[in-house]
Amino acid sequence: MADVALHPNRVPATKATRRRNGLHNALRRKSTVAFLMTLPLILLVAAFVIYPALYSLHLATLNKSMTKFIGLGNFEFLFKRDTFWLVVKQSCIFAISAVIFKALIGFIVAHFVHNVPANKQRRWRGMLLVPWVIPPAMSTLAWLWLFDPSYSAFNYTLSFFGIGPIPWTGDANWARFSVILVNVWYGAPFFMIMYLAALKSVPEQLYEAAAIDGANWWQRIWYVTLPMMRNIIAITTLFSLIVTFANFDIVRILTAGGPLDHTHIFATWAFRVGIEGSDIPLGASVSLFMVPILAVAAIFILRDISKRGNEA
Amino acid sequence: MSRKKLSRREFVAATALSSAALVTAPYIRGAYAAGTLSIGFWDHWVPGANKASTELVNEWAAKEKVEVTIDYIPSQGNKNLLTIAAEAQAKSGHDILQMPTWWPHAHAELLEPVNDIMDQLVKQNGKVNGTVNYLGQANGKWLGVPASVGSQIKGPCSRIDLMKKHAGIDVQEMYPAGSPPKDENWTLDTFLKAAEACHKAGVPFGIGLGETSDNVDTAGAIFQSYGAELVDAKGNLTVKTDAVRQSLEFYKKLIAFLPPDVSAWDDASNNKWLVSGKGAMIMNPPSAWAVAKRDAPQIAEQCWTHGFPAGPKGRFAPYLPFFWNIWAFSKNKAAAKSLLVHLSQPASVEKMVVASGGYDLPAYENLTKLKVWEEEGPPKGTLFSYPDPYHRQTLSIAASPAPPKVAQQIYAQATLTKMCLRFAQGEAMEKTLAWAEGECEGFMRS
Numbered sequence: 117m118a119d120v121a122l123h124p125n126r127v128p129a130t131k132a133t134r135r136r137n138g139l140h141n142a143l144r145r146k147s148t149v150a151f152l153m154t155l156p157l158i159l160l161v162a163a164f165v166i167y168p169a170l171y172s173l174h175l176a177t178l179n180k181s182m183t184k185f186i187g188l189g190n191f192e193f194l195f196k197r198d199t200f201w202l203v204v205k206q207s208c209i210f211a212i213s214a215v216i217f218k219a220l221i222g223f224i225v226a227h228f229v230h231n232v233p234a235n236k237q238r239r240w241r242g243m244l245l246v247p248w249v250i251p252p253a254m255s256t257l258a259w260l261w262l263f264d265p266s267y268s269a270f271n272y273t274l275s276f277f278g279i280g281p282i283p284w285t286g287d288a289n290w291a292r293f294s295v296i297l298v299n300v301w302y303g304a305p306f307f308m309i310m311y312l313a314a315l316k317s318v319p320e321q322l323y324e325a326a327a328i329d330g331a332n333w334w335q336r337i338w339y340v341t342l343p344m345m346r347n348i349i350a351i352t353t354l355f356s357l358i359v360t361f362a363n364f365d366i367v368r369i370l371t372a373g374g375p376l377d378h379t380h381i382f383a384t385w386a387f388r389v390g391i392e393g394s395d396i397p398l399g400a401s402v403s404l405f406m407v408p409i410l411a412v413a414a415i416f417i418l419r420d421i422s423k424r425g426n427e428a
Numbered sequence: 429m430s431r432k433k434l435s436r437r438e439f440v441a442a443t444a445l446s447s448a449a450l451v452t453a454p455y456i457r458g459a460y461a462a463g464t465l466s467i468g469f470w471d472h473w474v475p476g477a478n479k480a481s482t483e484l485v486n487e488w489a490a491k492e493k494v495e496v497t498i499d500y501i502p503s504q505g506n507k508n509l510l511t512i513a514a515e516a517q518a519k520s521g522h523d524i525l526q527m528p529t530w531w532p533h534a535h536a537e538l539l540e541p542v543n544d545i546m547d548q549l550v551k552q553n554g555k556v557n558g559t560v561n562y563l564g565q566a567n568g569k570w571l572g573v574p575a576s577v578g579s580q581i582k583g584p585c586s587r588i589d590l591m592k593k594h595a596g597i598d599v600q601e602m603y604p605a606g607s608p609p610k611d612e613n614w615t616l617d618t619f620l621k622a623a624e625a626c627h628k629a630g631v632p633f634g635i636g637l638g639e640t641s642d643n644v645d646t647a648g649a650i651f652q653s654y655g656a657e658l659v660d661a662k663g664n665l666t667v668k669t670d671a672v673r674q675s676l677e678f679y680k681k682l683i684a685f686l687p688p689d690v691s692a693w694d695d696a697s698n699n700k701w702l703v704s705g706k707g708a709m710i711m712n713p714p715s716a717w718a719v720a721k722r723d724a725p726q727i728a729e730q731c732w733t734h735g736f737p738a739g740p741k742g743r744f745a746p747y748l749p750f751f752w753n754i755w756a757f758s759k760n761k762a763a764a765k766s767l768l769v770h771l772s773q774p775a776s777v778e779k780m781v782v783a784s785g786g787y788d789l790p791a792y793e794n795l796t797k798l799k800v801w802e803e804e805g806p807p808k809g810t811l812f813s814y815p816d817p818y819h820r821q822t823l824s825i826a827a828s829p830a831p832p833k834v835a836q837q838i839y840a841q842a843t844l845t846k847m848c849l850r851f852a853q854g855e856a857m858e859k860t861l862a863w864a865e866g867e868c869e870g871f872m873r874s
Contacts, residue, residue: 285692372639391509
């Protein structure tokens with residue numbers, strides 16, 4: 117017996133009905149619902165990230181008066197400028213050293229907090245997160261006061277010990293030290309909280325097994341903690357590297373790139389050239405130069421993570 | 429139901445009657461019959477100064493039946509520069525936007541020419557100074573109307589007591605209030621000797637060598653006093669000249685008498701230096717004195733603003749004008765021009781200058797002797813010489829007379845102060861010049 121019901125009087129489904137059913141089916145699919153729910157975010161990202169990125173790519177291909185397409189002419193010009201290479205060097209010094217110190221301090225402090233009794237941990241976590249939750253433009257203004265060329269509070273304090281005055285923002289090396297110090301102060305709590313979360317997820321049994329095997333403190337960190345935290349360390353480092361490379365406010369407020377351009381990084385120099393110097397295409401080219409550097413770092417770090425994921 | 433038909437005769441009569449009524453009826457002008465106008469003004473430092481601008485605009489708007497909106501845009505954090513860049517990119521925004529120094533030239537192609545009203549204003553208020561001509565015009569086209577609001581001279585503001593005591597200079601006698609200055613001996617040599625004496629006495633001059641405007645402006649005036657240009661008016665490189673070498677030699681001597689941290693100074697540092705009572709002189713408009721009047725009145729009572737020292741090629745003072753500009757994409761250019769004429773009337777200018785406590789400087793020759801500068805104090809007459817009432821100085825801007833788009837780069841990158849610092853820190857003269865030449869070559873790109 118055929119299991120198809122015959123409806124001799126039924127009119128064949130029209131095109132419109134078929135379309136309506138198709139839409140109905142599409143709406144019932146999980147992927148469609150997921151897409152619709154993420155659509156607002158996708159639109160926001162498109163409007164505020166993708167469009168500006170493409171627009172800056174377009175700007176970077178124009179001449180100074182923005183009337184002519186010059187291809188890679190702006191990059192060619194930049195490659196011949198000494199100041200540009202100084203900025204590249206400084207951006208690398210700034211970002212790499214700041215990320216290393218942030219990671220190191222974050223790791224050490226996370227261990228301290230991890231070992232604090234559970235009932236007191238929340239208080240410590242809150243206090244240690246303070247630098248990270250204050251808007252950096254505001255906290256850097258406080259640092260500016262501490263480093264002020266003429267009325268530095270640090271120098272005032274140091275003078276009681278017969279030290280100084282130290283030209284915190286007036287000497288190239290001290291100025292570099294100062295901007296890195298403020299960046300480390302601001303960013304270390306982020307590493308601390310990420311590492312603390314990772315530490316809490318390391319199974320206690322591994323430490324017990326290591327202790328039975330006679331592992332000392334250092335061996336426990338090297339053979340248990342670090343391998344278990346590798347992915348989070350890699351992701352945090354990548355994220356911080358991107359943010360630190362793109363930093364603007366700390367350097368802009370503290371030194372504005374001086375003295376003698378010795379603290380300029382990509383974003384501050386791009387602002388100087390593009391906005392203050394009214395050369396928007398060159399400014400866009402300077403800021404875009406971060407992309408290949410960060411892309412290379414991202415590829416290496418993410419490849420390493422996915423390799424480990426596959427091994428697991 | 430019957431419908432009444434309109435006959436041809438009745439239709440003609442009705443039309444004629446309505447037309448006659450429309451023609452003879454009195455014209456009733458709506459509240460905003462002349463449209464709308466949006467304005468972006470610079471947000472003044474001086475409390476209450478914006479109020480004078482608002483009142484003048486409202487007064488004009490009521491008379492002309494225009495609906496106006498005013499945004500006061502601060503220069504802190506370069507918000508005004510960002511607004512200019514954003515509106516230029518979007519080709520949309522305010523009808524009138526106030527722009528500082530170099531920005532009208534940077535956006536010359538996007539600005540409405542205002543030659544028609546400038547001719548009229550120059551006839552009425554007198555000639556404008558050379559810097560306004562240089563920054564306000566491109567190929568004979570006036571790019572904006574010089575705004576008194578925000579325009580300033582960054583001349584010396586000296587401590588009367590300290591200069592008399594340590595350098596033996598009576599600045600009040602040299603620049604008396606109400607009569608012409610006796611400034612023949614006020615030269616760069618005298619200035620250097622005074623700097624040395626004050627340094628020895630522990631109250632050095634507070635002249636910055638950082639990368640911000642105040643620092644660059646002083647260097648610009650001193651370079652021009654020696655006739656030093658990095659790029660000439662035709663766009664030729666003129667870095668390796670004796671005039672530039674002399675300027676660097678002068679600065680090297682001067683830096684030895686300045687506070688050790690001047691390389692890190694920004695635009696606030698010199699103000700703080702004066703208010704703290706640590707220094708005998710700074711180069712600034714009267715804002716520093718105004719702050720001292722509020723925070724350290726005993727110091728303000730000893731302040732005297734006066735002219736720049738003269739160099740071998742003349743007496744130059746840094747002048748930074750603002751302009752009121754009309755975007756070419758403005759939808760109400762006629763109203764915008766009418767408002768700018770209103771704001772440039774002598775009475776309007778005086779009102780704005782008074783509201784700013786004498787900080788604002790009109791660019792027109794006939795408007796440099798307003799009563800406010802005679803009367804401001806203490807000490808009375810402290811601002812008398814601020815607007816250069818006897819035209820003893822050439823008002824100039826650093827990096828001029830290079831073509832403005834090149835000069836803007838020299839100015840923004842602080843090439844002059846960087847050269848001074850490099851040389852003073854021990855770099856060989858020719859190496860410093862070669863570095864500056866390389867920089868300027870880069871600034872020439874079009």
